[in-house]
Amino acid sequence: MSQVRIRIPEKIKPGEIVTVRALVSHPMEMMAFKGGKPVEKNYNFVHKVEATYNGRKVFEAATTQAVSQNPFVSFTVKADAPGVVKIVFHDTQGKTYEGQVEIKF
Template sequence: MTRALVSVPETAKKGEIVDIRAMIAHPMETGYRMGPNGVEIPRRIITRLTCTYGGEEVFAAEFFPAMSANPFVSFSLVAAESGTVSFAWTDDEGRTETASAEIVVS
C-alpha cells in the first residue's frame, strides 16, 4: 500500500484557476538493479495516474522506469463546482489505489 499527499485549495471562486498537487510515496523500482543476493529486483512502478473532478477525467499520465521514486505531479484546473478531486494510480502488479480531497467553490 502506498500513501499520497494531495494538495487542493479548500475554497475557490467559480471560474478561478487553481493548482492541484499530489505526491505519491512509492519506491518506483526500475527492475534494472540487482539485490544484495545478486538477484534482479523486480520492476514495480506506477504505470498510470488519473485525476477526476466532478466525475470527469481532468488529468492523466503514464509513467515509465525513468520516473523517480515518490513521484510528484502538479497541474491547474478551472474551479467549476464544489466537489471531490480524486486521484487513482495503478502499478505493475495491477494494484489500484486512490486519494482524494474536497474543494468548495463559491
C-alpha cells in the same frame, strides 16, 4: 504506506484554475542490469495516474521508470463547481493508490 497526499490552495474562487499537487509513496523500481542485459522481471512502478473532477476526466499520465521515487505530479483543474477531485495511481503489480480532495468555495 499506500496513501496519496494531495494539496490544493486554501482559498478558491469559482471559475479559477486550481493547481492540485499529489504525492504517493512508491519505490518506482528501476530496471536492473546483469552483464549489460536487462533482467527480465515484472518491475514495480507506477505506470498510470488518473484524475477526475466530479466524475469528468481532467488529467491522465502515462509514466515510466524515468519518474523519480515517490512520484509527484501537479496538474490543474478548472474549479467551476464545488466537488471532489479524485486521483488514482496504478502500478504494474495491479495495486492502486487513491486519494481525493474536496473543492469548495
